[in-house]
Every structure is written in structure tokens, then in C-alpha cells.
Amino acid sequence: xxxxxxxxxxxxxxxxxxxxxxxxxxxxxxxxxxxxxxxxxxxxxxxxxxxxxxxxxxxxxxxxxxxxxxxxxxxxxxxxxxxxxxxxxxxxxxxxxxxxxxxxxxxxxxxxxxxxxxxxxxxxxxxxxxxxxxxxxxxxxxxxxxxxxxxxxxxxxxxxxxxxxxxxxxxxxxxxxxxxxxxxxxxxxxxxxxxxxxxxxxxxxxxxxxxxxxxxxxxxxxxxxxxxxxxxxxxxxxxxxxxxxxxxxxxxxxxxxxxxxxxxxxxxxxxxxxxxxxxxxxxxxxxxxxxxxxxxxxx
Amino acid sequence: xxxxxxxxxxxxxxxxxxxxxxxxxxxxxxxxxxxxxxxxxxxxxxxxxxxxxxxxxxxxxxxxxxxxxxxxxxxxxxxxxxxxxxxxxxxxxxxxxxxxxxxxxxxxxxxxxxxxxxxxxxxxxxxxxxxxxxxxxxxxxxxxxxxxxxxxxxxxxxxxxxxxxxxxxxxxxxxxx
Numbered sequence: 132x133x134x135x136x137x138x139x140x141x142x143x144x145x146x147x148x149x150x151x152x153x154x155x156x157x158x159x160x161x162x163x164x165x166x167x168x169x170x171x172x173x174x175x176x177x178x179x180x181x182x183x184x185x186x187x188x189x190x191x192x193x194x195x196x197x198x199x200x201x202x203x204x205x206x207x208x209x210x211x212x213x214x215x216x217x218x219x220x221x222x223x224x225x226x227x228x229x230x231x232x233x234x235x236x237x238x239x240x241x242x243x244x245x246x247x248x249x250x251x252x253x254x255x256x257x258x259x260x261x262x263x264x265x266x267x268x269x270x271x272x273x274x275x276x277x278x279x280x281x282x283x284x285x286x287x288x289x290x291x292x293x294x295x296x297x298x299x300x301x302x303x304x305x306x307x308x309x310x311x312x313x314x315x316x317x318x319x320x321x322x323x324x325x326x327x328x329x330x331x332x333x334x335x336x337x338x339x340x341x342x343x344x345x346x347x348x349x350x351x352x353x354x355x356x357x358x359x360x361x362x363x364x365x366x367x368x369x370x371x372x373x374x375x376x377x378x379x380x381x382x383x384x385x386x387x388x389x390x391x392x393x394x395x396x397x398x399x400x401x402x403x404x405x406x407x408x409x410x411x412x413x414x415x416x417x418x419x420x421x422x423x424x425x426x427x428x429x430x
Numbered sequence: 431x432x433x434x435x436x437x438x439x440x441x442x443x444x445x446x447x448x449x450x451x452x453x454x455x456x457x458x459x460x461x462x463x464x465x466x467x468x469x470x471x472x473x474x475x476x477x478x479x480x481x482x483x484x485x486x487x488x489x490x491x492x493x494x495x496x497x498x499x500x501x502x503x504x505x506x507x508x509x510x511x512x513x514x515x516x517x518x519x520x521x522x523x524x525x526x527x528x529x530x531x532x533x534x535x536x537x538x539x540x541x542x543x544x545x546x547x548x549x550x551x552x553x554x555x556x557x558x559x560x561x562x563x564x565x566x567x568x569x570x571x572x573x574x575x576x577x578x579x580x581x582x583x584x585x586x587x588x589x590x591x592x593x594x595x596x597x598x599x600x601x602x603x604x605x606x607x
Contacts, residue, residue, distance in 0.1 A: 139571050139572075139573070141551045141552060141553035141554065142553055144551075144558070144562070144571040144573070145551070145553060145554065145555050145558035145561070145562075145571075146553075146555060146558070146561075148558070148561050148562040148564075148565050148567050149565045151562075151565075151567060151571075152565040152566060152567055155567075167572035168572070169572050169576070169577060169580075170572075170573065170574055170576075170577045170580035171550075171572065171573045171574070172546070172550035172551065172573060172574050172584060173546050173550060173551050173552040173553070175546060175552060176542060176546075176552040176553065177504035178500070178538075178539050178542055178552070179539075179542050179543050179546050179552045180543075180546070180593065181504075181523055182523060182526040182527060182530060182539065183527060183530060183543075183591075183592050183593050183596060184527060184591070184592035184593075185449075185450050185523075186592075187591045187592045187593060190587070190591065191591075194584065194587070212504075215504065215506070237587070237590065237591065238587070240586070240587065240590050241583050241586050241587045241590075243587075286503060286504075286505035286506070286507070287504070287505065287506075290505060290506040290507055290509065290510045291506040291509040291510055291519075292510060293509075294506075302510060303510075328468040328471075328503055328505055330468070330472070332503045332504070332505075333500060333501055333502055333503055333504065334468060334469075334472060334501045334502075334503050336536075336538050337497055337500050337501035337536070338472075338474075338497070338501055341472040341473060341474065341501070342472065344471075344472045344473065345468055345471060345472050348471075409565055409566065410565075412564055412565050413561060413565070
């Protein structure tokens, strides 16, 4: 049986535990055992240790990488930001001259040592490369029957491509999330702003108004070009933005109708037979209609 | 506002290079990063291309007083498209590191770091236990929150790190009760 270390990340654990529950449902169904990486911490987020010091950032990520290597597993993440921070640290530890020694000097003070034997993997990439589209198709008990989906891969899931050893083959035309949705029976056409930033992240904290400029532009394009039934993200932060912000815009009268949003792991779990309400329990949006449509029955 | 270049901070670029933005001098201001930077698309005055130019001009105060650097999404589009391999995002991080040492830091950044030190999580919202329980998960995730001895070890590491050096908040070892 395959085994991976599940790096949960703060936002998934605390704000979207339904997405965490989806990962915990879906992976075993696909023959993957989950190790909890006991004692894991923040990745750390870009606004924290990375904004203090290079080596302290790498050492903080190494805390998590070491837990994985002690258990002999690779790390998988459902959050783009965690994937980004951990992967950049991994890249810096392996490719920046002297970084690994510097980090190990810091870690020796608490009796730890970074070796570099565990890799960091985004769940989208893990599903695509390790499980495979065909196996996913075979395992699914629900077919999306041509449901129209707009995908939102997420910035940190694609760039900087040099930090991602199993990244997309074309970093400006990411295809994997679309192919995963298609394997589940959905239709996931390209659209012109597919790789645009959704506005979540540091910008939303620094200036919600400016973050909304990016979000609205992206959403308007999605609605004008695709008018989809569902938005599917590859990143937990994008999920939060598409869930919360459409609701806020609608309440302000700036948006007529909302498009329900899910993370790919939520959609996958539902297609593998999970309780659809529980897998989307933290949505601010009303998910009833889309869940009925996906499941083909009133739930 | 008049900018008199001869009166600007000539040491600034050296500090940025030391703190991680080593390749800043390779920038030719071509603007590829500006065309793709979320900061510029959302209308922030100092998006990455302008930040680099301003650092080269030694405009330390002007940049430090502006919130743009803290709104950077860390998306790394700039790193991806830069034809000169400046690694602009590393310049931006170096800039934040310089700002932190002047204690020119937004409150939510300090809050995130304090949360990280106290719990192991930078994002630590109230009331999550009920949410986790509602979807059938343990109230605490299997992180440092569930393993107090590992949290203590993390805190010891952080007390020995640059985070303690910059002194944004007190990081004393808590007395055992």
C-alpha cells in the first residue's frame, strides 16, 4: 500500500476542515495510507519566517520535512501556499550553496538534522502522477456527466516552476486540474484568465478592496466565457476566496448570482462516495443545488 | 515630492543584496514582471519593478512608508518571467527583512509570527474546534497543538533563531506550572 504524510496546513485545519476530511476520505479509497506527521507546524507562511530570514525560513520548513523523513514518507499538501513555502525551502536547502549546513547548525541546537530524503507534493500532482487518471476514473462511483467546471489551479501550485520537481509541463498553461475534472466526467474548458491570481493571500489582509479588484475581474471572465456549474480549485486558499468573496459581493449587490466552489479533493471525495454534505460542511455558499446535480438525487 | 538622488540612501541596495536579493543589479527594468504582478494589476503604487528601481535609487524611506511590500502575494510570477534571473521575489523578501529590522511591520504580520511561536500555527482563528468536530475530525489537528513537548522544542528553536534577534515580541521561556 502507498503511504504519504499529510501536511494539513493552518487554513485547512482551522477554516476548511471539510477539505481535510475530504483528503482523509479520498486517499484511502485510492489505496493510499495517511501518516499524520505528528507534531507538524505551519509551513511557514510567507508573511512569517520567510519575511524574517532565509535560513530561518528553510529551518522552519525543515522541521516538517524532518518529521516526514523520520517516517519514510513524502509530504502531500492540499494548500498551495504550504506547497509553495515547503517546496521553496526544499529547493533552497538543496540548491543554495551552504544553506543545508547553515540550517543543520541551527537544528542541531534542538537535536535535529535535515537529511533531504522526503519530497513535497501537491495533491493535484500526486493524484495525476502517482494514482493516475485511469485509476481515478475506475474508482469513482459518481460520474459528473458533463458538468461544466471552471478550474482555478492557484499561483503557488505552478510557480516558481524551478522549485517544483514534478510541476506542470507548461507553467503558463496548467492542464492537470482540468484533466482530473475530466477524469471524473466533467467538462473543464480553458478560459482566458485561468492562471490569474484570485486575490487571496497577503493582499486580502493588506487591502481587501484591492484584493477584490483581482477577484472580480477573474470571476467576471469565468462567468462571461464559461458560465460554469462549479468552480474547482487546486488550492485551499483559492477555495476560501471563491467561497467567501462571492457571498460578500452578492450581499453588497455587486454580483447577481454565485457559482459554487469546491477544492478538487472535496469533489473527488464526493465522487468516491463520501457524504456530500459533510465534505462541504464549511461552505459559506449554499451547496444544495450543486450537490443534488452532482449526485443525481436530492440529498 | 522631489527626489534628490544625491541625498538618497546609497547603502540600501547593499543591505537588500545581503538579506537575499543578491541579483538585484541584473535588473534592466524591462517590465516583464510588472505586466504579470498582482500588485500592479490591483493598483498598488510600489509593484515589484518599481520597488527594484526605488531600491537602486536608495529610496529607503519612501518604500518603507508604503504598504505595497506587505501585500505581495508571493506568487512568484516575477521569478518565472524574469529574463535576467533577478529572482525579484527574493528582492521583495529581502526588503521585508530590512523593514522588520526597522520595526516597520504591519500588525497582522506580528500577530502571525506570535501565533506561530505560541502554537506552531501562524493562522490560528478562534472556534475551530467545533468546526473540526462537525466534520468528524479530532478537535485539535495532529500538529504541535497535540504534542506539547514538540511545541516546546519548536519554541526553543525559535528562541535561538533570527526571529528572537529582531525582537518583535517577547519570546521568554515559560515557567512550568
